[in-house]
Amino acid sequence: MSLTRYEVVVVGGGHAAVEAAAAAARMGARTLMAALDLDRIARMSCNPAIGGIGKGHLVREIDALGGVMALATDANGLQFRMLNTGKGPAVRAPRAQADKIAYPRWMRRYLETQVPNLDLAQGMVEGVLTDSRGRACGVEIAGGERVEARAVVLAPGTFLEGTIHVGMESHPGGRWGEPPSVRLAESLRRLGLSTYLLKTGTPARLARGSIRWDALEQQHGDEPPPPFSYMTDRIDRPRIACALTHTNPRTHAIILDALDRSPLYTGKITGIGPRYCPSIETKLVRFADRDSHQVFLEPESLENDLVYVNGVSTSLPADVQDAFLHTIEGLEDVRIVRYGYGIEYLACDPRELEPTLESRVVPGLFLAGQIDGTTGYEEAAGLGLVAGANAVLSIGGEEPLLFRRDEAYLGVMIDDLIAKGAPEPYRLFTSRAEYRLLLRQDNADLRLTAKGREAGLVDDRRWARFERFRDGLEREQERLAQTRIRPDEIPPAALESVGLDPPREALTLGRLLARPEIRYEDLCAWGFGPPGREEGPVSDRIAEQIDIQAAYAGYIERQRRMVERTLSMETFALPREFDYGSVPSLRKEAAQILSERRPATLGQASRLAGVNPADVTAIAIYLHAQRRRQPPHAPRGILSLRTRNF
Amino acid sequence: MSEQQNPRLDPPGSRDWIVAPATAAGSGAIAVVRLDGPGCWRAASKVWRVSSRSDELPASPLARRLTLGRLVDESGAEIDEAMVAFFPAPHSYTRNDLVEFQCHGSPAVVSALIDALLAAGARMARPGEFTLRAFFNGRIDLAQAEGVANLIASRTRKAGRAALRQIEGGLSEEVLSLRDRAIDLAAEIEARLDFPDEEIPPADRKKMLDAFESLETGIERLIATARKGRLLRDGARVAIAGKPNTGKSSLFNALLGIERALVTPRPGTTRDTIEATLDIRGIPVVLIDTAGVRSEGTGEIERLGIERTLREVEGADLVLFVADASRRPDDEDRKSLDALGSTRRIVVLNKNDLPPASDAAEGFSGLFSPSRDSSDRETETPVVRVSALQHATLQPLETALERSLTGTGEEASEREGTIVTNLRHEERLHVAIEGIRRAHDAFARRESGECAMIDLNEALDSLGAILGLTLDDAVLSRVFNRFCIGK
Secondary structure (H helix, E strand, C coil), X not given: CCCCEEEEEEECCCHHHHHHHHHHHHCCCCEEXXXXXXXXXXXXXXXXXXXXXXXXXXXXXXXXXXXXXXXXXXXXXXXXXXXXXXCCHHHCEEEEEEXXXXXXXXXXXXXXXXCCCEEEEECCEEEEEECCCCCXXXXXXXCCEEEEEEEEEECCHHHECCEEEECCEEEECCECCECCEHHHHHHHHHHCCCEEEEEEEECCEEEHHHCCHHHCEEECCCCCCCCCCCCCCCCCCCCCCEEEEECCHHHHHHHHHCHHHCCCCCCCCCCECCCCCCCHHHHHHHCCCCCCCEEEEEECCCCCCEEEEECCCCCCCHHHXXXXXXXXXXXXXXXXXXXXXXXXXEEECHHHECCCCEECCCCCEEECHHHHCECCHHHHHHHHHHHHHHHHHHHCCCCCCCCCCCCCHHHHHHHHHHHHCCCCCECCCHHHCCCCCCCCCCCHHHHHHHHHHHHCCCCHHHHHHHHHHHHHHHHHHHHHHHCEECXXXXXXXXXXXXXXXXXXXXXXXXXXXXXXXXXXXXHHHHHHCCCCCCCCHHHHHHHHHHHHHHHCHHHHHHHHHHHHHHHHHHCCECCCCCCHHHCCCCCHHHHHHHHHHCCCEHHHHHCCCCCCHHHHHHHHHHHHHHHHHCCCCCCCCCCCCCCCCC | CCHHHCHHHCCCCCCCCEEEECCCCCCCCEEEEEEECCCCXXXXXXXEECCCCCCCXXXXXXXXXXXXXXXXXXXXXXXXXEEEEEECCCCCCCCCCEEEEEEEXXXXXXXXXXXXXXXXXXXXXXXXXXXXXXXHCCCCCHHHHHHHHHHHHCCCHHHHHHHHHHHCCHHHHHHHHHHXXXXXXXXXXXXXXXXXXXXXXXXXXXXXXXXXXXXXXXXXXXXXHHHHHXXXXXXXXXXXXXXXXXXXXXXXXXXXXXXXXXXXXXXXXXXXXXXXXXXXXXXXXXXXXXXXCCCCCCCHHHHHHHHHHHHHHHXXXXXXXXXXXCCCCCHHHHHHHHCCCCCCEEEEEECCXXXXXXXXXXXXXXXXXXXXXXXXXXHCCCEEECCCCCHHHHHHHHHHHHHHXXXXXXXXXXXXXXXXXXXXXXXXXXXXXXXXXXXXXXXXXXXXXXXXXXXXXXXXXXXXXXHCCCCCCHHHXXXXXXXXXXX
């Protein structure tokens, strides 16, 4: 670490830190990433999988903004699937098993060789330095070394004052076998950040050779594997199968008998765990009528012999884990390499964050990942990218990079976090988005790449590829809307094959495509394709976009109108220095919350916990009345108003 | 009292002490005067003395306890003896400090007390301002606030009951329960969208379709009460019409119980319409006496009167078509009946006290029944025989009126049930049911769930808006409660 002055210093080595450091460096900022162990960069501490419904959407958005996660997954995946193919395109999403050994190695190599302006350092960060005005200006590393920086991004994951629980035993730890960050937590509390405990957990790891694979149902990925990144055309790697088995009444009896030795049920663990990722003991207590639960066996890597046993996350004592795992079909003779554990760690109340992820308590300090109250590699990575980019933009005094709820799942997630906080670890679901049909995994680049390019996140290669796709799509949409054909030009046999009567009069190709029975490929097969169409990934994506937009046409239109309706709330700027106490009829509690949180817009105000619709009305009416009395001035909305073609 | 037209939001003022009589104007046994605002006890203590013999100031009033004392004005002169109750914040109707005075119900006492309170620093409350404060302080929800506003405006007992149920949460409860069922449906759909890898069995389509249908029925039932609600809020316009000299004005007077309209044996006595407001079985009714409709022997004035009659008939909720039961119906009867157009009506055969003409009954049945062959009870025209001169004979007419105005056959349930009396609620319910129906269609067509959810969410928002509730993660919570999610 020769240089000790940076523009941005990123603390941590997980998925959030990696995206934050890569984003800041891509934008040209001199960046340092200080991680505890450079051999464990972007480690998958829990299940060796990336993506899923909602999470897969996020990875596509990260990719559209030039992020690393999708590229790393494509380069290190062991099995790829597109989920929900039986449902509509808006709720489809990619998921992949990733090689737990190869992924961190690839990531370190990538950061070292592919990202200019980035230095990596190994060490335990013990405190955030602030200047005389209370602004973050660097970090202190164990041993007394100080690194100066103009902005600091913190992404300590579960390390912040982590405590590991196995049965009634507990010890300090950030991950199994790794020390927690205790001094850093103290430093944050001293700076005035509000911290609270969260809980998560992970199941045991099994020895691959001790599992009776032939007794179990195999699960294979899709062929050909659907890639994560818009930059990847084809995935050529060895693929593996997972296996499916189930718990049974004998398993359940053992677990229920041991609840008196469960740290969760004896009150030893007080942190709040995620409801959607419960431990096996919680599942049995809450759904007592079920006599079986799914268990997925997921090999971790081609390079080791470990198998992740998905579905039985637990913090029960080792002897109980041993006993119940052996009752499961296929695991009769299983050897447990490492026991499951629960972990409690500190998060900082995300309601103290700006939408840029900058702390309101300590300017210049950005928080990303589990410290924001989220869970999941993908959520962390997304927050990391936004924090890293905004750290750079804040240094230059430039417009921040923000996303509305109708633009990106990133916008939904961040808005949820700062408006409602994260009383339980926050995970993204598509049902959290009100504009789900606009926020699809197939159009993340159409939604975000231009915005990322403007911020300096998207390199030339990605931009050129995106432009080719976007321009091709626009040209083709224009052609479909303009080209009229006579009914007799359509081969009658073709119509018959899709079960349609010939149209009565001439019509555009666009109208023909509006019939649910007709797909874009049909038009091309009937000779109505674009002249000189070349087979390839770009034309495949154009065809896919045209079909999806046709299938959802009416609904997409309605969602756009909904966006326009709420835009007035979202763009109704609230003055930052506004005295909420002066609003008549505004409840004292609401005025207090609003004074603390200082929402930027009325839309944000309406989503704050403790602010009810009546309060929002009171503010709106008061400000309307004030504005009528005063000469009009331009709204100070900080949110971008560009509308986009989704 | 919609959000857009809140008249009382005019700043400043929400921290003022406000005062107003809480009981209706006029003389009664007891009048209640309310004073509200942070620290308003300071104003109260200037006009109230603990006992008739002492001028001692009550240091710390007993909260929520009625205490006897006497009221004095600025000069110290006694106004009245009165009970006072102090409700310190937040345990009051408005969640502010609130004082209630119960004094003798004389307008002079009430106005002297209010004058004294104004002198002590309070100002007159604007209409509905107490309720507004209660609403803004989160004491009552939007539906309840609107119920209070309706209560204040309600003019009769029955309307008062409908408004009261709304305040007690009748409407809130029903809408909450409908919303809860819609959240169930949404959870069923969302669970299968967001968690494809979980062991969630396929949705029970039949059960889901039934749930959609029963939800629609529930909302429809509420919407159906809105017509009655409007009636209770605005009152019904009931026009009395018929050919001249059938005793329309006599009927008008008889229903009103006073001689209001001029009655003579001469046909065409009533040239202009006369209106009166009265209470028929708890329904506010604006009764309109009109000029008789006839085609010949008419002067200019009477012709204008007839035109006016036709306009009134058109605008009426119900027409009492009056015919002379003692005479055989003629062309004029038929013409004036035709002139009623499609307005709902009750046929009143008046002058039942006179001996009927030999074939009158037959004639009337020929006049009214052939065209009324519909089996739909709603459109069936009731025929009632009365004598405007014999009060007892009016009872069946009042029953028929009540039935026609409030709908038939559901008397008992509708007395107990919730009635939607607010236009904004009615609109929200319409939006909700349209959303549910579209979601139902999408589900029935087996479209992917995210499409149905757009409409279902719209319905959920709309139902929530009646209560001033936002959805937050109610659907996700339901999913986690119902399905074992998570690996």
